[in-house]
Amino acid sequence: MTDIQRYKWFWPWQDQKEEAWLESMSEAGLHLESVHLPCVYHFNQGKPQRYTDRLDYLLVNRDQKSEYLQIFQDAGWEHLGEMSNWQYWRKQFVEGETAEIFTDRESKLKKYQRMLGVMGFFLFFLAFLGFNMLTNWSHFEDVPAWISAIYAGGMICYAVLIPIYIAVVVQLLRRISQLKKKSI
Amino acid sequence: MKEQAEIDRYLPLTESTYYILLSLVEPLHGYGIMQKVDVLSEGTVAIGPGTLYGALQVLEKENLIVKVGEEERRKIYELTAKGRHILQKQVERLAIMVRSGSAIR
Numbered sequence: 465m466t467d468i469q470r471y472k473w474f475w476p477w478q479d480q481k482e483e484a485w486l487e488s489m490s491e492a493g494l495h496l497e498s499v500h501l502p503c504v505y506h507f508n509q510g511k512p513q514r515y516t517d518r519l520d521y522l523l524v525n526r527d528q529k530s531e532y533l534q535i536f537q538d539a540g541w542e543h544l545g546e547m548s549n550w551q552y553w554r555k556q557f558v559e560g561e562t563a564e565i566f567t568d569r570e571s572k573l574k575k576y577q578r579m580l581g582v583m584g585f586f587l588f589f590l591a592f593l594g595f596n597m598l599t600n601w602s603h604f605e606d607v608p609a610w611i612s613a614i615y616a617g618g619m620i621c622y623a624v625l626i627p628i629y630i631a632v633v634v635q636l637l638r639r640i641s642q643l644k645k646k647s648i
Numbered sequence: 649m650k651e652q653a654e655i656d657r658y659l660p661l662t663e664s665t666y667y668i669l670l671s672l673v674e675p676l677h678g679y680g681i682m683q684k685v686d687v688l689s690e691g692t693v694a695i696g697p698g699t700l701y702g703a704l705q706v707l708e709k710e711n712l713i714v715k716v717g718e719e720e721r722r723k724i725y726e727l728t729a730k731g732r733h734i735l736q737k738q739v740e741r742l743a744i745m746v747r748s749g750s751a752i753r
Contacts, residue, residue, distance in 0.1 A: 520698050528705070531678070534721045536697040538679030565698035568664045574702055
């Protein structure tokens with residue numbers, strides 16, 4: 465059981481892509497052991513197996529968490545770990561059975577709405593801080609170069625992060641509206 | 649007309665919610681609910697753990713179900729009087745739908 469690391473980036477709305485990737489890794493004999501940092505996946509080498517991997521985005525307190533874990537485990541899901549609210553679940557694949565953690569549209573939708581809430585909050589927070597910094601900076605008159613440099617650095621960070629968060633929020637909104645669409 | 653407003657808020661129930669409430673006519677815990685829903689729905693409705701957990705949180709918050717006990721990290725729930733009333737109203741509506749649609753069957 466050697467520890468094999470893989471590095472991969474998934475955007476929040478690409479959860480299904482991440483699930484499919486983990487399943488294909490298992491079919492190749494690499495089974496997820498843990499995820500500690502974003503992008504860093506630890507795998508164990510083993511026999512090729514067919515699993516169903518599913519990700520949940522969870523915002524609960526510790527008391528609610530133990531109930532949450534127990535319900536999934538009773539239903540036959542193995543908890544592989546968590547990373548920043550993301551819960552990694554795995555179940556043995558059974559021929560003819562589709563194992564899903566969300567079995568109706570409403571609960572699937574709520575998962576993306578939870579993500580949207582958190583990302584939206586960060587976006588608002590960043591925009592607020594960025595705007596503050598910008599208005600402060602414009603009032604500077606005699607400022608040493610190193611302070612200007614720090615502010616410039618800060619503004620560059622905001623200029624990079626804010627569009628990224630906007631893109632994430634837009635993609636999540638798209639995913640949510642796709643799920644909301646009911647033909648009749 | 650407060651009662652009508654309450655009913656309009658909750659009905660129609662989704663299939664999953666309907667069966668979850670129906671299974672809580674007696675006290676049950678999470679996985680027990682999933683199994684009972686499979687039986688009650690004659691295999692037509694499956695409830696995944698993520699769906700179930702979310703539904704239990706909401707139903708408890710709306711006071712349609714209440715926690716009546718705990719067994720080794722498993723919380724046991726049961727319908728409240730309010731939950732029973734809403735469920736009855738839903739069944740009445742479904743009965744009308746089935747009667748009116750009986751010609752098609």
